[in-house]
Amino acid sequence: MGCDLILEFGGGYGSMCRLAHNLGFRGDYIIYDFPEFCALQTFFLKSIGLPVCKSGSSKGIRCLSDIDVLQQLLGEHGPGFTNSLFLATWSISETSLELRDSIFNLVKQFGLYLIACQNSFGEVDNKDYFGKWRREYSLNMNWFDQPMSHHKGNNYLFGNLKNEE
Numbered sequence: 001m002g003c004d005l006i007l008e009f010g011g012g013y014g015s016m017c018r019l020a021h022n023l024g025f026r027g028d029y030i031i032y033d034f035p036e037f038c039a040l041q042t043f044f045l046k047s048i049g050l051p052v053c054k055s056g057s058s059k060g061i062r063c064l065s066d067i068d069v070l071q072q073l074l075g076e077h078g079p080g081f082t083n084s085l086f087l088a089t090w091s092i093s094e095t096s097l098e099l100r101d102s103i104f105n106l107v108k109q110f111g112l113y114l115i116a117c118q119n120s121f122g123e124v125d126n127k128d129y130f131g132k133w134r135r136e137y138s139l140n141m142n143w144f145d146q147p148m149s150h151h152k153g154n155n156y157l158f159g160n161l162k163n164e165e
Contacts (some may be wrong), residue, residue, distance in 0.1 A: 003027060003112065005077060005084040007070075009103060010091025014041035017061060021050055028077075031063045032070055032103070033091075038063035067102060074106055082111035082161055090154075093117030093126045104133060113141075113159035116148075130157055 004027040008016055011031035020029060031041055041063040042052045053060040064070060077084070086107040092100055092115060107113075117126045134143050134157075144158040 003083055003085050005081065006030070007032065007074075007084065007086050007107060007110075009033075009086070009088040011037065011041050011063070013037075014044040014063075016087065016089070017041070017045060018048060018050065028059055028073075029061045030070065030073060031061075032067075033063065033065055035065045038065050067106075071106060081107070081109045084110040085112040085114065086110045087114050089114075089116040090118065093124075093130075094121050097124065097129070100129070100133075111161045113157065115157040116154065117157065118154045120153075127155070134159070 003025065006017075006020060006025065006027065006029045008029070008031045011017060011033050014031065017029050017031060031038070033041065045052050045061060045063075051060055053062050062073070064073075074081075084107075092103065115130070117130065119125070119127050130145075134141070140162055141159045142162055144156075146156040146158065148154045148156065
């Protein structure tokens with residue numbers, strides 16, 4: 001399955017976006033993060049020659065921190081997101097439950113997921129949280145929960161659409 005949209009929740013300084021583009025990705029890439037990190041990501045990505053658009057534009061690479069703008073941009077992609085990837089490496093598992101729920105409500109129709117998380121963060125049992133989330137929102141998905149042998153107490157969670165044959 002090809003991918004035409006990547007939504008990265010928490011993008012660090014922008015290196016995953018750089019990697020995706022170095023591997024040939026040319027679809028829409030949205031990084032949702034704190035405003036300070038959006039400034040860093042924009043600076044880094046522009047410094048390596050990648051075109052970063054204003055947050056309200058509808059195509060290309062965008063770094064944004066306004067959930068209403070995110071919702072609007074996703075709405076412009078239409079009702080189907082089967083060729084879309086939600087990517088979060090430790091970021092989503094380190095946020096409040098309210099923000100997680102808001103983001104997951106926006107991406108529940110995506111066709112691909114890659115989430116890295118620790119088993120718990122603060123008072124939150126992430127294994128329990130992500131287990132419940134998978135059962136509630138993503139019944140049409142294949143899920144693979146892979147413990148990290150190199151990083152004990154952490155897991156990769158991969159999801160892709162079930163074949164409808």
